[in-house]
Amino acid sequence: MADKLFVAHAPHMHKTESIAGIMWRVNLALIPSGLVALFIFGPAALWVMASGVLAAVGTEAFIQKARGQKVTVSDGSAFMTGLLVAYNLPAHCPIWVAAAGSIFAIAIAKQAFGGLGRNIFNPALAGRAFLVAAWPKYMTTFTKPFVYDAVTQATPLSLIKEGKASGMVDLGLSYWDLFIGNRGGSLGEVCILALLLGGVYLLCRGIITWHTPVSFIATVAVFMWAFGSPEGLFRGDALFQILSGGLVLGAVFMATDYVTSPVTKKGQVIFGICCGLLTGVIRRWGGYPEGVCYSILVMNAAAPLIDRFVQKRRYGVA
Template sequence: MNDKFLLSISPHIYKKESTARIMWTVFLCLVPSGIAGIFIFGPRALWMIVACVAMAISTETIILALRHQRITITDGSAALTGLLLAYNLPSSLPIWMACIGSLFAIAIVKQAFGGLGKNIFNPALAGRAFLLIAWPKYMVSFSKPFIYSDSVTSATPLYLLKEGKAETIHQMGISYLDLFLGNRGGCIGEVCIALLLLGALFLLWRKIISWHIPFSFISTLGLLTWLWGGSQIGRADVLFSLLAGGVVLGAFFMATDYVTSPLTREGQLIFGFGCGLLTFVIRRWGGYPEGVSFAILMMNALAPLLDRFCRPRIYGHEKINKRI
């Protein structure tokens, strides 16, 4: 083994993948889908991304300075939070609202709990949830692709399905290729599935993320959609449900967050199952057409319990059955 054991606080195995290296790798893997979002929704999407990232970095810098702590913005965690938040917002959202969401994500969800590694919830998703509760009208108004005007809006495919305005993808006037390439209404970073999958495959290849959470998340949602997502058992459009919303972005880039997801493989499989189940429940019977964000946030709260109940047996120790 080339790994060195250190006599210090765990983890004891030294690896070249530092926090900064991991964060910036994920950041770079998300850049192509962001470029696609800018191409699809216009320059305003670029300003949204820049504003969210800049506000996240600025907020973290100010808070760390006020606490007289070392400035750690070079680790990439704040920049990644801002980028993910922007990817979960419609390009038509006022910039100042996006900045408030970024401020909330860093100041309240991350730093109020002690900073990186101590937050319970995914900051970017919590910021999105805050904006959705505070300004729901603006958060569900999406720009029409390739129009580059905020005055021309377009409903998302999931919204059309939820409101009963269309029952099949053909009635929506789009194709599966449109969903795959991003020619639809939606948030900035979730629409281009092709480039998201490209970045996700690179992260899997580099072993920065594991397959357990994405697999259980996507397979659970797909199975439940096939069974109970349509008017008749087995008649639901599984491919549509996986491509039409933020499932790919959520499953590969947000549910796999190291801090807010379980550590063990068993826990990760259960975590992904819960995300898929809750996403299906919210989509099918909830008040919102999309449920990925709320599903992941709810499972974030259960991650410590999953770590506790799925922790492996200590090597060399046998389980003792206690008598009452």
């Protein structure tokens, strides 16, 4: 017996949770939105998702091999990045655009910084930002839901930005349409119901907490209610703002990214509020109709700063 004993420092037991387990659960939580996208936009959505995921996983494996590291694509994090890149794209964009976004996300935004846990910016959002800068045409041509063909339709937010509509009545949409995804938009962002389903699952499994998503969404709601309408203060449509664009997708799945958000709960609330303010400012006065992506990216850069100044109170320190 004696020569076979295993000796290590305490603790000698662990919680069973692993990083791969967490990542795959997030992927699982993303599945409802993907399925709904197939239903809304047809098979084109599937090719975009497949291309995004394959490119992300392939790029990660290639770079890790080339650098002589252990290939860790089975941990589900590259898969998640690829899927999120695809969710941020119009369903009928060329599949090479999805691949290019995923390659940028993994190669530049993640691996160039040192890989999992070392990146400053959310890789999927960095990929999206890259695509918007490189091929704006493909990134802003959205398709009409339930047609399964490349019939274009602008998103509600861009219609409002361009002054072609001023509210729900002009858009010819109901809140229910927005809630179930009957509108133009990126393939993974349109169905709020499916996103919330995934979000509730993540909350119940303790993978995310309410702090970031709730503070983010609530801030956008309050801000747009107060300043969102050109007709004056406190006349904006808060519910419309919550349900349109990529707010729920961003608040639930991207702003909660462990690596690029603050570690303390207090810090996460500050992070969420700042994301919300930036989103509101961009939506109302910025050059883009939607501001979720850029507000999260900007706040990613501020996360270390938040961690520096927002810490838990230490025991026995006045």
